[in-house]
Amino acid sequence: xxxxxxxxxxxxxxxxxxxxxxxxxxxxxxxxxxxxxxxxxxxxxxxxxxxxxxxxxxxxxxxxxxxxxxxxxxxxxxxxxxxxxxxxxxxxxxxxxxxxxxxxxxxxxxxxxxxxxxxxxxxxxxxxxxxxxxxxxxxxxxxxxxxxxxxxxxxxxxxxxxxxxxxxxxxxxxxxxxxxxxxxxxxxxxxxxxxxxxxxxxxxxxxxxxxxxxxxxxxxxxxxxxxxxxxxxxxxxxxxxxxxxxxxxxxxxxxxxxxxxxxxxxxxxxxxxxxxxxxxxx
Ligand SMILES: Nc1ncnc2c1ncn2[C@@H]1O[C@H](COP(=O)(O)OP(=O)(O)OP(=O)(O)O)[C@@H](O)[C@H]1O
Ligand SMILES: [Mg+2]
Numbered sequence: 001x002x003x004x005x006x007x008x009x010x011x012x013x014x015x016x017x018x019x020x021x022x023x024x025x026x027x028x029x030x031x032x033x034x035x036x037x038x039x040x041x042x043x044x045x046x047x048x049x050x051x052x053x054x055x056x057x058x059x060x061x062x063x064x065x066x067x068x069x070x071x072x073x074x075x076x077x078x079x080x081x082x083x084x085x086x087x088x089x090x091x092x093x094x095x096x097x098x099x100x101x102x103x104x105x106x107x108x109x110x111x112x113x114x115x116x117x118x119x120x121x122x123x124x125x126x127x128x129x130x131x132x133x134x135x136x137x138x139x140x141x142x143x144x145x146x147x148x149x150x151x152x153x154x155x156x157x158x159x160x161x162x163x164x165x166x167x168x169x170x171x172x173x174x175x176x177x178x179x180x181x182x183x184x185x186x187x188x189x190x191x192x193x194x195x196x197x198x199x200x201x202x203x204x205x206x207x208x209x210x211x212x213x214x215x216x217x218x219x220x221x222x223x224x225x226x227x228x229x230x231x232x233x234x235x236x237x238x239x240x241x242x243x244x245x246x247x248x249x250x251x252x253x254x255x256x257x258x259x260x261x262x263x264x265x266x267x268x269x270x271x272x273x274x275x276x277x278x279x280x281x282x
Contacts, residue, residue, distance in 0.1 A: 010037040011070075012169055012201040013058065018067035020050070020057050026065060027053050030228050033220045040195055040202040042212050042219030042235055046250065049224035051205040052096055055171050058203065060088050071169070089117050092162030096173035096205070099158070100146040106133070106157045107142030113164040132160040136190060152183030159190065170194070172204045176211050184208060188215050209251070213239070221247050 011034045019029035027050035035041040043051045056062035058069055058076070069076045071087050079087065100109050110129045114120055120128070129142060136156040146154055155175060162170050175191070176184035188211050194200040206212050212219075212235035221231040221238060223246055231238050231247045239251040 011035065012037045012072060013041075013203065014068075014070040015058075016068045016070075018054075018057060018064045018069065020053055020062055020064040022053075026227060028222055028227050028229070029066070031067070031220070031222070033229070033232060035201060035203060036218065037201055038195060038199045039217040040191065040204060040215050042216040043203065043205045043222065044207075044212065044219055044235065044238075044250065045222035046224050046246075047207075049222040050227075051222060052173055054222065055173055055203070055205060059091060059093050059171055060084055089165055090167055090169070092165065092167035092170040094155070094158045094162045094170070094172045094175055096177070100154060100161070102146055105143045105145055106138075106140065106149070106160075109146065109157055110142075110160045110164055113161065117165060128164070129160075132163055133157075135163065136160045137186070150183070152179050152187065155179065155183075155187060156190075159187075163194075167200070169201045169203065172202065172206075174205055174207065176206065176208050181210070184211060185214075187211075191215055209235075209253070221250070 013033075013035040015034075016032050018031040019026040020031075021027035031054065033041075043054055045051055053062060057064045058071070060076070063077055068078070071091070074083070074087060076084060076087060100106070101112070104112070107126075107129045110132050111125050114125045114128060118125075133140070133142065136159050138153060138156050138160065140149065140153065146157065149157065159170075159172075159175070162172070172191070176187050179187065191202055191204070192215050195202060204211075204216065206216075216235050218234050219232070219238070220229050221242075222228075223230040225246070230244050231242045233242070235251065238247055242248060242251070
C-alpha cells in the first residue's frame with residue numbers, strides 16, 4: 001500500500017534513520033519506513049541481512065544505536081520502562097522458531113500472557129484460550145502438548161498466543177517457513193482475516209514468495225551487502241518495477257526464465273523503465 005501524497009492514513013509504526021546490530025558495525029543503518037494501520041507490511045531480504053534484528057528493535061529486545069521507532073505515535077525507545085511494557089502488551093509476537101514452551105500444553109502456552117499480564121481468573125482465562133484457539137482454526141484439545149502437533153498447527157498455537165492480549169499490532173517472523181503449501185496458504189488466509197476482520201496491523205518477516213505476493217500491502221527490502229534498505233513497496237510492486245539486481249533476483253527466484261532488465265545499474269533500487277513500470281516483465 002503506497003501512501004500517495006495527500007492521503008492521510010493513520011500510521012501504527014514509523015521508523016526514522018534506524019541503525020542496529022550487535023557490535024561496532026551495524027547490521028543495518030539508515031532504515032526508515034512507515035506502517036499504515038490495518039496493513040500487512042513485509043520485511044524482506046536475504047538470509048542474515050537483519051530482518052529478525054529489525055523486528056527486535058520494534059518489540060523491545062534490542063535498542064537501536066541510532067534513530068527512532070514510533071509505535072502508535074509514541075517514541076518507543078525514549079519511553080520509560082513502564083510505558084514500553086504497556087506498548088509491548090498491546091503488541092503480539094510470533095517468533096521465527098515458534099518458541100512454544102515444550103513442557104506446557106497448548107492451552108497453557110496461550111494462557112501464559114494472560115496469566116502474566118492480566119488479573120483474570122482461571123475460568124475466564126480458560127474461556128479466552130478456547131476463543132483464541134478457535135480463532136486460529138484449532139479445534140485440538142487444549143491439553144495436548146506442542147510435540148503432538150504438526151508444524152502448521154504449532155504455528156497456529158504460536159499465533160493464538162500472539163493474539164492472547166488482543167493486540168492491534170502483531171509481529172510475525174517467518175510464519176509460514178517450513179509449512180507445506182496448503183498449511184502456508186491457510187495461515188495466509190488467517191492473517192488476512194485478522195487484518196480484514198479486526199483491523200490488525202501486521203508486520204511480517206518472510207522469504208516465502210507466495211505469501212508475500214498474496215497478502216502483503218507494503219514492505220521494505222534490506223540488503224546484506226550495503227547494510228541498508230534498497231527498496232520500499234509492496235512485494236508485487238518490487239517484483240514488477242524494481243530494477244535493483246538483488247531485489248530482482250529475490251523477487252523472481254522461482255521464475256528463472258525472467259531475466260534481469262538490461263542495463264540494470266546497481267544501486268538503482270526504485271528505478272525502472274516505463275516498460276518495467278507497466279509490469280511488462282511479468
Ligand atoms: N544475538 C546475536 N549476536 C550477534 N550477532 C547476531 C545475533 N543475532 C543475529 N546476529 C547476526 O546479525 C545478522 C542479522 O541476523 P538476523 O537474524 O537479523 O538476520 P535475518 O535476516 O533474520 O536472517 P534469516 O533470514 O536467516 O532469519 C547476521 O549476520 C547474524 O549472524
Ligand atoms: Mg530471521
